Amino acid sequence: MEQFKDRIVIVTGGGTGIGEAYCRGFAKEGARVVVADIAAEAAGRVAKDIDGMAIRVDVSDEVSTEAMAKTAHQRYGRIDILVNNAALWTAILPMKPWTDIPVEEWDRVMAVNVRGVFLASRAVFPYMKERSWGRIINISSTTALSGVPGFLHYVASKAAILGLTRSLAREIGDIGITVNAVTPGLVSTEGVKSHYSNEALQGRVAARSIKRQQMPEDLVGAVMFFASDRAAFITGQALNVDGGHVMH
Numbered sequence: 001m002e003q004f005k006d007r008i009v010i011v012t013g014g015g016t017g018i019g020e021a022y023c024r025g026f027a028k029e030g031a032r033v034v035v036a037d038i039a040a041e042a043a044g045r046v047a048k049d050i051d052g053m054a055i056r057v058d059v060s061d062e063v064s065t066e067a068m069a070k071t072a073h074q075r076y077g078r079i080d081i082l083v084n085n086a087a088l089w090t091a092i093l094p095m096k097p098w099t100d101i102p103v104e105e106w107d108r109v110m111a112v113n114v115r116g117v118f119l120a121s122r123a124v125f126p127y128m129k130e131r132s133w134g135r136i137i138n139i140s141s142t143t144a145l146s147g148v149p150g151f152l153h154y155v156a157s158k159a160a161i162l163g164l165t166r167s168l169a170r171e172i173g174d175i176g177i178t179v180n181a182v183t184p185g186l187v188s189t190e191g192v193k194s195h196y197s198n199e200a201l202q203g204r205v206a207a208r209s210i211k212r213q214q215m216p217e218d219l220v221g222a223v224m225f226f227a228s229d230r231a232a233f234i235t236g237q238a239l240n241v242d243g244g245h246v247m248h
């Protein structure tokens with residue numbers, strides 16, 4: 001099945017972790033994938049594997065996001081789908097009490113995780129608008145639904161994504177662009193495995209209705225659904241994918 005044949009997809013943060021799984025999933029379904037990541041080497045490796053295109057981007061930077069969209073459009077002539085997946089996440093955000101978060105760290109998390117979604121969406125918008133079709137899928141987190149201690153800035157940034165998703169959906173629904181969010185539970189990426197103890201990961205497993213570890217591939221179906229024609233009348237929504245831990 002090639003349900004995304006000829007669709008052009010940009011995945012930010014597509015060079016590693018869950019973003020890489022989105023890139024591979026879309027490529028398998030016939031899409032042309034732009035792997036956009038601040039880690040240029042990782043993006044290049046994934047793009048090579050899936051016959052896609054790698055672009056180095058810093059999503060927190062306006063000029064960089066505009067260059068990303070322009071370069072993708074120049075190469076493929078259109079942009080259909082944007083997955084706003086890039087974020088600063090626990091792998092580089094050691095857990096700490098909220099009173100110990102330096103202001104600079106708070107600002108950097110907001111710049112990447114929230115401003116990054118705004119800027120990448122705004123950069124692709126003119127190209128989606130010109131075809132009156134587009135899909136924007138924002139990656140939030142179950143932490144925004146349940147609240148967790150240890151990284152207040154991260155959780156606040158992921159909650160902001162839910163508000164952004166709803167408001168942007170209202171602003172651009174009329175021109176054929178949908179905006180939805182996915183909230184993943186704790187995913188056993190290499191980054192998570194190296195930062196969480198085995199006991200902590202097993203604790204998450206026990207709390208789920210489906211008692212196994214969550215893998216990057218578990219997210220791909222939800223993201224693809226929002227990106228597909230089947231979700232044409234769904235916008236401003238958030239779908240929780242965590243094996244039935246948080247009931248949302």
Ligand SMILES: NC(=O)c1ccc[n+]([C@@H]2O[C@H](COP(=O)([O-])OP(=O)(O)OC[C@H]3O[C@@H](n4cnc5c(N)ncnc54)[C@H](O)[C@@H]3O)[C@@H](O)[C@H]2O)c1
Nearest residue numbers: 013016017018037038039058059085086087141184186187
């Ligand atoms: N792993 C989890 O358990 C989990 C749970 C809930 C939500 N999420 C969310 O899923 C997404 C992916 O998570 P992951 O675990 O794969 O993270 P990850 O840290 O493995 O990957 C994040 C990617 O984003 C890139 N990136 C970071 N800053 C960037 C910037 N300024 N510009 C462009 N790219 C940048 C990194 O280079 C990396 O490739 C994130 O939005 C994260 O918040 C992850």
